[in-house]
Amino acid sequence: MLRIDAGGLHYRLLNQQIRDAVRNGETEFVLDNVNGQRYIGTGLESANIRITINGVPGNDLAAFMSGPEITVWGNAQDGVGNTMNAGKVVVHGAAGDVLGYGMRGGKLFIRGNVGYRVGIHMKEYRDMMPVLVVGGTAGAFFGEYMAGGRLVLLGLDRPDGAPLAGDYLGTGMHGGVIYLRGRPDESTLGKEVKLFDLDESDWAFLEPLLEEFCRYYGREFAEVRGADFCKLIPVSHRPYGRLYTP
Amino acid sequence: MRGYLPPEYLVHIDHGKCRRCGNCVRNCAFGALQFEHGAWQQIMRIFQHGQDDLQQVFDKIKENVPDRVVADHHKCVQCHYCVTHCPEGAISVQPNPLAYRGNYHWQPHHLKNIWLQAETGGKLLTGAGNDKTYFSYFDHMVLDACQVTNPSIDPLREPMELRTYLGSRPDALEFESGPDGPVLKTKLAPAVRLETPLVFAGMSYGAVSLNAHKALAMAAKACGILMNTGEGGLHTDLYPYADWIMVQVASGRFGIDPDYLRRGVAVEIKIGQGAKPGIGGHLPGEKVDEEVSRTRMIPVGSDALSPAPHHDIYSIEDLSQLIYALKEATEYTKPVAVKIAAVHNVAAIASGIARAGADIITIDGFRGGTGATPLIIRDHVGIPIEMALAAVDDRLRQEGIRNRVSLVASGGIRHSGDVAKAIALGADAVAIGTAALIAMGCRLCQKCYTGNCNWGIATQKPELTARLDPERAAERLVNLIRGWSLELKEILGALGLNAVESLRGSRLRLRGIGLSESDLRVLGIKNAGVGA
Ligand code: SF4
Ligand code: SF4
Numbered sequence: 001m002l003r004i005d006a007g008g009l010h011y012r013l014l015n016q017q018i019r020d021a022v023r024n025g026e027t028e029f030v031l032d033n034v035n036g037q038r039y040i041g042t043g044l045e046s047a048n049i050r051i052t053i054n055g056v057p058g059n060d061l062a063a064f065m066s067g068p069e070i071t072v073w074g075n076a077q078d079g080v081g082n083t084m085n086a087g088k089v090v091v092h093g094a095a096g097d098v099l100g101y102g103m104r105g106g107k108l109f110i111r112g113n114v115g116y117r118v119g120i121h122m123k124e125y126r127d128m129m130p131v132l133v134v135g136g137t138a139g140a141f142f143g144e145y146m147a148g149g150r151l152v153l154l155g156l157d158r159p160d161g162a163p164l165a166g167d168y169l170g171t172g173m174h175g176g177v178i179y180l181r182g183r184p185d186e187s188t189l190g191k192e193v194k195l196f197d198l199d200e201s202d203w204a205f206l207e208p209l210l211e212e213f214c215r216y217y218g219r220e221f222a223e224v225r226g227a228d229f230c231k232l233i234p235v236s237h238r239p240y241g242r243l244y245t246p
Numbered sequence: 247m248r249g250y251l252p253p254e255y256l257v258h259i260d261h262g263k264c265r266r267c268g269n270c271v272r273n274c275a276f277g278a279l280q281f282e283h284g285a286w287q288q289i290m291r292i293f294q295h296g297q298d299d300l301q302q303v304f305d306k307i308k309e310n311v312p313d314r315v316v317a318d319h320h321k322c323v324q325c326h327y328c329v330t331h332c333p334e335g336a337i338s339v340q341p342n343p344l345a346y347r348g349n350y351h352w353q354p355h356h357l358k359n360i361w362l363q364a365e366t367g368g369k370l371l372t373g374a375g376n377d378k379t380y381f382s383y384f385d386h387m388v389l390d391a392c393q394v395t396n397p398s399i400d401p402l403r404e405p406m407e408l409r410t411y412l413g414s415r416p417d418a419l420e421f422e423s424g425p426d427g428p429v430l431k432t433k434l435a436p437a438v439r440l441e442t443p444l445v446f447a448g449m450s451y452g453a454v455s456l457n458a459h460k461a462l463a464m465a466a467k468a469c470g471i472l473m474n475t476g477e478g479g480l481h482t483d484l485y486p487y488a489d490w491i492m493v494q495v496a497s498g499r500f501g502i503d504p505d506y507l508r509r510g511v512a513v514e515i516k517i518g519q520g521a522k523p524g525i526g527g528h529l530p531g532e533k534v535d536e537e538v539s540r541t542r543m544i545p546v547g548s549d550a551l552s553p554a555p556h557h558d559i560y561s562i563e564d565l566s567q568l569i570y571a572l573k574e575a576t577e578y579t580k581p582v583a584v585k586i587a588a589v590h591n592v593a594a595i596a597s598g599i600a601r602a603g604a605d606i607i608t609i610d611g612f613r614g615g616t617g618a619t620p621l622i623i624r625d626h627v628g629i630p631i632e633m634a635l636a637a638v639d640d641r642l643r644q645e646g647i648r649n650r651v652s653l654v655a656s657g658g659i660r661h662s663g664d665v666a667k668a669i670a671l672g673a674d675a676v677a678i679g680t681a682a683l684i685a686m687g688c689r690l691c692q693k694c695y696t697g698n699c700n701w702g703i704a705t706q707k708p709e710l711t712a713r714l715d716p717e718r719a720a721e722r723l724v725n726l727i728r729g730w731s732l733e734l735k736e737i738l739g740a741l742g743l744n745a746v747e748s749l750r751g752s753r754l755r756l757r758g759i760g761l762s763e764s765d766l767r768v769l770g771i772k773n774a775g776v777g778a
Pocket of ligand 1: 259261263264265266267268270271315331332333334335338766
């Protein structure tokens with residue numbers, strides 16, 4: 001196990017240390033006093049790497065990452081899991097904007113709220129299926145252009161009347177599924193999507209995922225599961241099919 | 247689409263020459279040529295009318311069988327595939343001479359587009375580059391040559407350096423003394439070496455065929471230059487050529503994983519493209535077959551949408567974040583390029599990109615080509631590369647940061663003269679897309695978006711892509727690059743220069759002809775007849 005005191009360390013040096021250690025066979029990392037350093041885990045590829053971050057990592061945590069598991073004891077900033085390929089990030093706090101942009105595989109768990117444009121253009125491919133679970137609420141453009149994968153928005157512990165998600169939910173979505181714990185106002189939905197009730201196969205996918213969520217964050221499964229869920233799916237896989245003159 | 251539209255072209259078959267081999271009928275992917283079944287119908291009519299005179303039937307057969315080739319003029323797109331491949335040279339295609347009432351303001355293409363849209367209610371799509379009659383600055387600039395007072399150089403006898411490096415240069419070089427003399431202390435940024443100042447422009451596998459991609463990659467390797475994946479991932483067949491490939495990252499993030507980023511010699515962030523500034527991309531599901539799916543890493547048959555902006559880039563700071571994310575992912579071993587379309591504020595944008603940490607800026611002018619774009623965008627948005635290049639080079643020099651980036655210019659480069667002029671205006675290298683496709687057979691029919699390219703270039707249909715032999719196409723590309731390089735040496739020799747480096751940004755070797763004062767000012771060149 002390699003413990004690095006990241007306090008005052010430039011991201012370039014911090015990440016270089018991690019990459020060098022990975023090259024020398026190190027697989028376990030604990031980073032203390034992380035305070036805004038960007039690109040932690042970016043481009044790392046091995047599936048057996050584990051990184052524990054104490055503090056607040058900067059933007060693009062786990063960007064282009066393919067395999068490692070990162071646990072953040074604190075909040076995370078923008079761009080977590082940008083174009084991520086495989087692996088897992090568990091954030092014990094809130095996170096910022098544009099999480100999971102273009103993500104193709106792996107899992108992101110966020111305990112609290114997330115910002116704008118989360119889960120944009122996520123896509124799935126063969127056995128690769130990106131999953132992003134948000135414990136709190138989300139800002140506008142959640143799941144915009146989504147082409148595949150699963151977004152789960154739980155809206156736990158939110159004040160009465162606070163909306164689950166902002167406007168333009170699923171705008172331009174043409175693949176994948178967004179699961180919602182609660183029903184958003186139809187006026188906030190993109191015009192390409194519709195709300196449906198969950199069926200058995202949805203629950204078969206969702207229940208283990210919620211169990212995993214509860215395990216990370218010490219929540220009661222029954223409480224999380226015991227609410228009105230619905231799903232948002234695109235009603236056309238070709239939202240832009242008829243705009244052109246042949 | 248017929249409606250009110252007259253055919254654009256008329257196909258003429260010389261029936262005296264035609265030996266009814268059927269090549270053209272089988273080949274035309276647009277279905278413009280068919281065997282006429284008229285004779286057979288006539289025969290049937292004779293039977294129906296009860297005239298069972300067999301002699302008459304046999305006469306008819308002798309006269310007419312096998313049937314004649316006839317054209318459905320409406321379907322012809324003027325791609326010349328049949329013309330080029332007819333063994334008898336029996337086919338010719340002419341623009342439909344149909345006269346329209348002369349009207350300078352309402353040209354026939356305006357009328358035709360209105361008829362088309364009145365029928366469909368959709369956006370007009372097109373391919374290739376802007377074909378409108380905008381003024382060409384390239385055609386109004388001429389190069390200098392040596393006479394009497396300064397000697398020219400014969401490239402056949404003297405060494406002539408075309409080698410070019412793309413990447414960021416340091417502000418200054420520092421040396422320290424070592425045991426064997428001075429040692430370079432400054433850490434140099436990664437750079438890519440080109441044997442001649444040309445690269446192939448970004449064109450995705452999906453927009454073009456795998457055979458086209460292979461040909462470009464093979465030619466890039468043979469010439470020591472670069473091909474660019476465009477936003478469609480890197481097919482495994484191209485891995486052997488990866489040292490001559492620039493991989494692209496665009497808003498759809500298709501086919502991108504750490505392996506892809508590491509394979510290329512450079513990574514390009516695509517923000518925009520000259521044929522469709524500010525417009526995203528849309529590869530229709532029909533073109534996403536098994537191989538395209540594997541390379542883009544998306545399901546077969548799904549639409550591949552590249553949103554207009556990168557949704558994680560809303561500012562120069564955001565762009566900088568992606569540039570450094572890519573540098574981190576590639577461990578600072580590869581230059582990162584940013585490609586933008588030439589738009590009004592291009593100089594300030596380029597300055598921001600240089601400051602954001604890019605090593606290379608690719609500027610694509612409004613003549614740049616595309617596999618598909620709304621016609622109205624292609625023809626009416628963006629500015630000429632000549633102006634954009636001059637403005638960017640000026641701005642970066644004024645700010646003292648020109649060394650930080652290499653400039654690659656593209657968008658309608660037609661010959662080595664354009665290349666030399668672009669370099670004199672400030673480009674480090676020039677990217678060619680359309681010219682490369684033309685070398686492979688493209689006839690600029692502009693129908694790339696239909697997926698029916700008869701030349702096997704802009705299509706994924708196996709029967710069409712099989713027509714493009716990658717080896718042969720690569721050979722043609724290598725020949726083109728070689729020819730242009732020889733000509734560049736000739737131009738440099740005439741200018742009395744022995745390295746392309748010396749021409750870079752050397753605008754005093756250009757003169758304008760028939761340009762306005764303000765044109766000359768933006769281009770930073772003098773009028774012909776004005777001496778040094
Ligand atoms: S390819 Fe030429 S010879 Fe053959 S059928 Fe067509 S026009 Fe006749
Ligand atoms: S690539 Fe093919 S379809 Fe496109 S303009 Fe050239 S010949 Fe026509």
